[in-house]
Amino acid sequence: MTAWQDRFDDRIMRSMGRPLRLLVRGEGARVWDDEGREYLDFLAGIAVNSLGHAHPVFVEAVSKQAATLAHVSNYFATEPNLELAERLMRLTGAGESGRAWFGNSGAEANEAAFKLARLNNSGGARTRVLALVDAFHGRTMGSLALTGKPHMRQPFEPLSGGVEHIPATIEALEAAMDDAVAALFVEPIQGEAGVVDLPDGYLAAARDLTRRHGALLIVDEIQTGAGRTGEWFGFQHAGILPDATTIAKGIGGGFPIGGLVTFGRASDLYQKGMHGSTFGGNPLATATANAVLGEIERAGLVENAARRGEQLRERILGLGSPLVTAVRGRGLLRGVALAEPVAERVSIAALDAGLIVNAANDRTIRLAPPLIIGDAELDEFAERFRAALDAAA
Numbered sequence: 131m132t133a134w135q136d137r138f139d140d141r142i143m144r145s146m147g148r149p150l151r152l153l154v155r156g157e158g159a160r161v162w163d164d165e166g167r168e169y170l171d172f173l174a175g176i177a178v179n180s181l182g183h184a185h186p187v188f189v190e191a192v193s194k195q196a197a198t199l200a201h202v203s204n205y206f207a208t209e210p211n212l213e214l215a216e217r218l219m220r221l222t223g224a225g226e227s228g229r230a231w232f233g234n235s236g237a238e239a240n241e242a243a244f245k246l247a248r249l250n251n252s253g254g255a256r257t258r259v260l261a262l263v264d265a266f267h268g269r270t271m272g273s274l275a276l277t278g279k280p281h282m283r284q285p286f287e288p289l290s291g292g293v294e295h296i297p298a299t300i301e302a303l304e305a306a307m308d309d310a311v312a313a314l315f316v317e318p319i320q321g322e323a324g325v326v327d328l329p330d331g332y333l334a335a336a337r338d339l340t341r342r343h344g345a346l347l348i349v350d351e352i353q354t355g356a357g358r359t360g361e362w363f364g365f366q367h368a369g370i371l372p373d374a375t376t377i378a379k380g381i382g383g384g385f386p387i388g389g390l391v392t393f394g395r396a397s398d399l400y401q402k403g404m405h406g407s408t409f410g411g412n413p414l415a416t417a418t419a420n421a422v423l424g425e426i427e428r429a430g431l432v433e434n435a436a437r438r439g440e441q442l443r444e445r446i447l448g449l450g451s452p453l454v455t456a457v458r459g460r461g462l463l464r465g466v467a468l469a470e471p472v473a474e475r476v477s478i479a480a481l482d483a484g485l486i487v488n489a490a491n492d493r494t495i496r497l498a499p500p501l502i503i504g505d506a507e508l509d510e511f512a513e514r515f516r517a518a519l520d521a522a523a
């Protein structure tokens with residue numbers, strides 16, 4: 131064992147298992163470890179590094195804003211903050227009816243959304259909040275109450291009340307929905323669950339049912355947003371606009387930022403003094419997010435995610451590995467379904483082959499490369515992933 135591993139074991143909270151590598155540097159879709167070994171990064175910090183590592187636009191945005199005005203508190207307005215809110219209205223297609231609140235992470239975004247759901251209470255008549263089995267919405271107490279994974283919840287109960295987890299089927303939603311439901315939380319693709327797609331027509335049905343019953347439809351785009359699935363937001367594939375959406379991960383390209391965006395009547399629920407965050411929406415974070423989203427737009431990376439994502443799927447299936455049974459997901463958020471519970475072994479073999487992927491569960495390899503990847507990266511991925519599959523078979 132090397133020295134950094136001892137230091138990790140001694141001083142880092144045991145809530146995280148000890149990593150297999152210590153990384154020191156990145157550039158584009160590549161990172162290097164402390165022993166000088168190079169890796170193709172097909173996880174991108176879990177769908178965070180939209181532009182890859184050390185992108186000049188990201189570097190300049192952080193440096194310039196840090197040298198200008200980094201933080202001022204929410205007692206003051208700043209241009210980057212206003213501009214990001216306006217940009218999100220355009221990208222979500224909200225037009226004139228939306229508002230944004232900014233925090234620092236996905237969990238914080240979902241906390242703000244959970245409080246929004248409580249505000250949709252019709253004078254106390256709406257006490258129920260629906261979320262899906264296997265859903266992942268974060269690890270803080272409120273977002274954990276929305277998360278549908280018993281092993282994550284159990285040590286921390288009792289959690290915030292009123293949340294029910296229903297199966298991800300239109301029938302289950304129809305059966306559960308009534309006028310006591312304040313909100314339905316849903317991920318367009320369940321990333322942490324292993325990149326699991328919703329059934330066809332689910333979001334359209336959810337839009338219709340929530341509207342009929344006065345419940346909010348809150349779409350968690352923390353993993354699927356910022357262009358990753360081949361649209362700016364996953365709900366756009368379904369042609370719907372929810373009442374609210376939560377964002378984080380890829381929006382900041384590596385700078386921590388999260389947010390809640392509301393549309394229509396949901397924008398009138400929060401009133402003065404009901405919510406806040408010291409760091410949330412500071413000019414350093416929002417200027418960086420503006421630059422990252424601006425570059426995604428300028429370079430056509432949403433289209434690239436759609437096109438490269440399809441090629442990635444074809445390349446994986448084209449490997450002809452007996453271990454691969456299907457490729458789920460959309461754009462550059464993909465789950466490779468394995469015939470055996472060997473995802474951990476595949477991810478370790480991938481590291482040895484110079485490739486970073488993630489074992490989302492026993493039988494799923496999750497892929498979420500930077501949106502900038504092209505032919506060269508796909509070629510290299512195919513070669514290294516084949517080596518990893520062969521080694522683990």
Ligand SMILES: *Cc1c(COP(=O)(O)O)cnc(C)c1O
Pocket residue numbers: 235236237238240266267268269317321322350351352353378379
């Ligand atoms: C990652 C994630 C979260 C939590 O975000 P954090 O920044 O880790 O708090 C919530 N929802 C979804 C869908 C996610 O993928």
